[in-house]
Amino acid sequence: MKITxxxxxxxxxxxxxxxxxxxxxxxxxxxxxxxxxxxxxxxxGVCRYCGAGCGLYVGSKGGKVTxxxxxxxxxxxxxxxxxxxxxxxxxxxxxxxxxxxxxxNGKFVRISWKEAMDLMVSKFGxxxxxxxxxxxxxxxxxxxxxxxYVMNKLFKGGLGTNNIDGNPRLCMxxxxxxxxxxxxxxxxxxxxxxxxxxxxxxxxxxxxxxAHPVIFRLLNEQRKRNVKIIMLDxxxxxxxxxxxxxxxxxxxxxxxxxxxxxxVIVKEKLYSTEYLDKHLVFxxxxxxxxxxxxxxxxxxxxxxxxxxxxxxxxxxITGCPKEDIVKAARWFAQSKGTMSxxxxxxxxxxxxxxxxxxxxxxxxxxGQINRPGATSFSLxxxxxxxxxxxDGGMLSHLLPYGRLVANDKDREEMExxxxxPKGRIQAKPGLTAMEMFQAFGKAEIKAMWVACTxxxxxxxxxxxxRKGMRRxxxxxxxxxxxxxxxxxxxxxxxxxxxLWVEKDGTFGQSERRYQYVAKVVNPPAEARPDxxxxxxxxxxxxxxxxxxxxxxxxxxxKNSEEVWNEIRHASKGTxxxxxxxxxARLTAAHGIQWPCPTxxxxxxxxxxxxxxxxxLVKQFDAKAEDVSFYGAKKDNNRATVWLRPHKGPAEPxxxxxxxxxxxxxxxxxxxxxxxxxxxxxxxxxxxxxxxxINPKDATKLGVKSKDKVRLTSRRGTxxxxxxxxxxxxxxxxxxxxxxxxxLINSLTNDAFDQLSKQPEYKICAVKLEKA
Amino acid sequence: xxxxxxxxxxxxxxxxxxxxLGLMVPSVAMAAAKKHPREAAGQECTECHIDQxxxxxxxxxxxxxxxxxxxxxxxxxxxxxxxxLTRCRGCHSDQVRQVTTARxxxxxxxxxxxxxHSVAASEAAVKQHSGFHQKGGAQ
Numbered sequence: 001m002k003i004t005x006x007x008x009x010x011x012x013x014x015x016x017x018x019x020x021x022x023x024x025x026x027x028x029x030x031x032x033x034x035x036x037x038x039x040x041x042x043x044x045g046v047c048r049y050c051g052a053g054c055g056l057y058v059g060s061k062g063g064k065v066t067x068x069x070x071x072x073x074x075x076x077x078x079x080x081x082x083x084x085x086x087x088x089x090x091x092x093x094x095x096x097x098x099x100x101x102x103x104x105n106g107k108f109v110r111i112s113w114k115e116a117m118d119l120m121v122s123k124f125g126x127x128x129x130x131x132x133x134x135x136x137x138x139x140x141x142x143x144x145x146x147x148x149y150v151m152n153k154l155f156k157g158g159l160g161t162n163n164i165d166g167n168p169r170l171c172m173x174x175x176x177x178x179x180x181x182x183x184x185x186x187x188x189x190x191x192x193x194x195x196x197x198x199x200x201x202x203x204x205x206x207x208x209x210x211a212h213p214v215i216f217r218l219l220n221e222q223r224k225r226n227v228k229i230i231m232l233d234x235x236x237x238x239x240x241x242x243x244x245x246x247x248x249x250x251x252x253x254x255x256x257x258x259x260x261x262x263x264v265i266v267k268e269k270l271y272s273t274e275y276l277d278k279h280l281v282f283x284x285x286x287x288x289x290x291x292x293x294x295x296x297x298x299x300x301x302x303x304x305x306x307x308x309x310x311x312x313x314x315x316x317i318t319g320c321p322k323e324d325i326v327k328a329a330r331w332f333a334q335s336k337g338t339m340s341x342x343x344x345x346x347x348x349x350x351x352x353x354x355x356x357x358x359x360x361x362x363x364x365x366x367g368q369i370n371r372p373g374a375t376s377f378s379l380x381x382x383x384x385x386x387x388x389x390x391d392g393g394m395l396s397h398l399l400p401y402g403r404l405v406a407n408d409k410d411r412e413e414m415e416x417x418x419x420x421p422k423g424r425i426q427a428k429p430g431l432t433a434m435e436m437f438q439a440f441g442k443a444e445i446k447a448m449w450v451a452c453t454x455x456x457x458x459x460x461x462x463x464x465x466r467k468g469m470r471r472x473x474x475x476x477x478x479x480x481x482x483x484x485x486x487x488x489x490x491x492x493x494x495x496x497x498x499l500w501v502e503k504d505g506t507f508g509q510s511e512r513r514y515q516y517v518a519k520v521v522n523p524p525a526e527a528r529p530d531x532x533x534x535x536x537x538x539x540x541x542x543x544x545x546x547x548x549x550x551x552x553x554x555x556x557x558k559n560s561e562e563v564w565n566e567i568r569h570a571s572k573g574t575x576x577x578x579x580x581x582x583x584a585r586l587t588a589a590h591g592i593q594w595p596c597p598t599x600x601x602x603x604x605x606x607x608x609x610x611x612x613x614x615x616l617v618k619q620f621d622a623k624a625e626d627v628s629f630y631g632a633k634k635d636n637n638r639a640t641v642w643l644r645p646h647k648g649p650a651e652p653x654x655x656x657x658x659x660x661x662x663x664x665x666x667x668x669x670x671x672x673x674x675x676x677x678x679x680x681x682x683x684x685x686x687x688x689x690x691x692x693i694n695p696k697d698a699t700k701l702g703v704k705s706k707d708k709v710r711l712t713s714r715r716g717t718x719x720x721x722x723x724x725x726x727x728x729x730x731x732x733x734x735x736x737x738x739x740x741x742x743l744i745n746s747l748t749n750d751a752f753d754q755l756s757k758q759p760e761y762k763i764c765a766v767k768l769e770k771a
Numbered sequence: 772x773x774x775x776x777x778x779x780x781x782x783x784x785x786x787x788x789x790x791x792l793g794l795m796v797p798s799v800a801m802a803a804a805k806k807h808p809r810e811a812a813g814q815e816c817t818e819c820h821i822d823q824x825x826x827x828x829x830x831x832x833x834x835x836x837x838x839x840x841x842x843x844x845x846x847x848x849x850x851x852x853x854x855x856l857t858r859c860r861g862c863h864s865d866q867v868r869q870v871t872t873a874r875x876x877x878x879x880x881x882x883x884x885x886x887x888h889s890v891a892a893s894e895a896a897v898k899q900h901s902g903f904h905q906k907g908g909a910q
Contacts, residue, residue, distance in 0.1 A: 072864075072865065213835060242834070
């Protein structure tokens with residue numbers, strides 16, 4: 001390891017400052033000497049953006065991030081996407097938040113960290129003493145695992161309230177509930193490695209070319225092997241350029257296509273009898289509830305259930321040609337290995353969980369699962385939604401590592417582990433994201449902390465929630481690396497946050513791969529790592545509410561490594577087991593996939609199959625020959641085929657609002673653009689929102705490209721430039737979601753899936769008129 | 772060796788080193804931003820550069836969304852008509868290192884073999900420099 005004198009001095013200064021706070025920061029991880037003029041040192045890390053989790057090296061010089069390059073020893077083989085290439089520019093943006101700011105009558109005034117912390121503790125303490133459920137934390141799939149864990153421990157273990165949720169509720173909740181309800185535990189069982197083995201890819205509701213470009217690159221490489229690529233999307237996206245079969249359909253009707261494919265598989269006997277007999281159970285809902293009443297059922301019942309879901313019937317509902325449905329079903333079932341991918345097109349739906357179940361059904365019926373190249377794989381939007389929030393249990397109904405707040409044994413386990421009194425953790429799930437902001441708008445939540453996310457721009461039907469975030473009788477704290485954002489502008493208190501490699505921590509991405517991100521440079525001015533602020537706040541708040549001893553006992557951590565070690569022990573013995581993923585190993589490795597129960601274990605590429613390397617199969621299900629869904633103990637370690645009928649969106653187009661609006665990403669930008677719109681090159685390439693309109697619709701409306709068009713939904717209105725292009729099918733319009741001054745979420749629908757509580761961003765009804 | 776001769780030799784070595792550095796350093800350093808030849812604010816690059824766009828779109832960078840700004844920067848902020856090789860380093864760091872340390876100064880560019888916009892290697896280049904990258908560069 002080569003450390004320059006400058007680096008040594010810089011870290012000495014950092015550590016001296018940190019030690020005054022009782023904390024320390026880790027020394028950089030795996031580093032290489034720099035040889036280029038603009039780089040002194042290359043430090044191994046992970047991209048800040050999406051959930052693909054591309055490994056990279058961060059080049060630094062003079063205390064600044066000056067360059068990035070892909071890590072060729074990681075899964076991404078050294079490649080980065082367009083925006084990943086420009087990461088250095090996000091660090092030095094002119095709107096970096098540098099000092100704590102207090103909102104005094106609409107004007108932000110600089111205050112000290114001591115004043116900020118005193119105020120926060122006082123506001124949260126007073127609210128908590130009046131009603132423990134009147135405080136809330138809204139976190140992020142971009143925070144490090146250690147940060148999310150500390151806040152989860154404070155709220156559920158220290159304060160005894162479950163009002164802690166995160167933005168993965170808006171993007172991944174349906175995938176998580178889909179995995180749990182089908183296989184017993186969350187997270188994909190497969191890996192990117194399956195891409196090299198599959199010869200059929202089934203991609204639904206995912207524009208990988210723009211949302212996950214490096215995975216798309218890997219997929220494109222496989223075309224040399226004569227693979228088949230099927231893409232289901234009502235928009236002919238850039239990803240569809242490589243599809244052998246692009247299936248377009250009326251937005252929101254894809255559940256009918258998935259059931260029709262199952263119908264073909266059953267009628268043509270393309271299913272695997274052996275797999276059905278050994279590994280599956282069938283279930284249906286007999287009463288929608290809440291809570292829903294679930295009943296076990298049989299193969300015969302399932303066959304009967306599918307009887308009317310013919311390709312012909314599906315064509316009538318969806319507009320997708322029946323021949324394509326039959327072809328897709330045959331390709332899916334008859335390939336040597338089929339791998340499916342999906343993303344927000346399926347998850348951000350009022351029937352998101354059902355759609356996820358139907359995707360898994362196809363794999364289970366055909367036995368296209370549990371071997372290399374055969375797997376169902378949900379793509380993730382954020383770099384640590386899987387690691388910090390889903391695995392770490394930082395959602396209002398979860399506890400760490402597969403445990404549930406509603407489960408007595410799980411609560412007791414965590415109470416013992418955290419050393420808090422029995423009964424401290426509430427059995428009732430807390431408020432989920434949308435419920436939390438609704439409660440905040442009604443001042444039922446009095447004090448809320450939002451960290452590392454931008455709900456003032458990203459919530460659906462956002463105008464309604466923005467009003468609720470700016471009340472005089474509530475207290476909103478926002479931790480942000482940038483100010484102003486559309487959320488920080490509404491805050492009572494803004495805390496300046498260290499960004500990406502200005503702090504260290506652990507990311508867990510889509511394929512269960514955990515990676516350590518080392519600190520490379522100092523944060524600007526008075527910005528601090530969120531973990532440091534969270535630990536200080538936790539200690540002080542518990543003291544303020546009369547639990548002084550617990551403050552020191554629950555939060556003795558001096559750095560992120562101490563938190564990580566506690567996390568490893570929280571996962572020990574669970575189906576997630578991280579015990580082998582020590583900080584030292586993660587620092588040296590290019591990611592490790594869990595489960596990884598011992599320090600000599602290489603990590604697990606494929607779960608639920610002993611034959612392909614999951615050693616937990618034998619631990620949880622000693623009699624299993626090979627495959628065991630050991631998270632589904634109640635079902636004798638079998639996966640579930642769900643009988644889920646087609647149901648459309650909450651707000652389909654009608655005579656008054658005749659178009660379906662869908663939103664999504666552009667390759668240049670990420671989420672609400674706080675980072676990427678600060679990069680001149682990316683802003684140049686994609687400067688503003690627009691509305692894509694199908695040429696036939698444009699002709700009917702008398703609209704041509706660059707005309708101004710007004711879009712109106714039942715919730716809001718916006719004027720955008722038209723882009724007439726043969727991408728959305730007739731009746732569908734598309735708007736990118738990234739722009740803070742063009743809030744497309746003023747129009748989107750906040751109706752949500754009753755199982756996952758994830759809102760239906762992807763479809764709402766709008767009307768269009770020339771502006 | 773007399774002192775004058777030794778001095779001349781040292782001077783020659785110094786000049787050769789400067790020349791070598793002069794050839795190498797700029798090739799890996801960031802190219803200085805230049806002014807775009809005409810006002811382009813509010814315009815898409817393709818409004819004027821459609822031929823280049825067509826070639827780009829047919830190549831790998833086109834399919835993978837490696838857009839104009841990756842190599843050429845923003846016309847308003849940091850426009851680079853002839854991009855520095857650091858622009859390629861994000862995804863092709865080994866290849867950039869191989870090219871910048873090639874023995875023949877004329878080979879210290881990617882575009883001797885690769886088309887500027889399709890980035891495909893020409894048939895002639897493949898024939899002449901077969902295995903350049905596989906062999907780790909310098910030949």
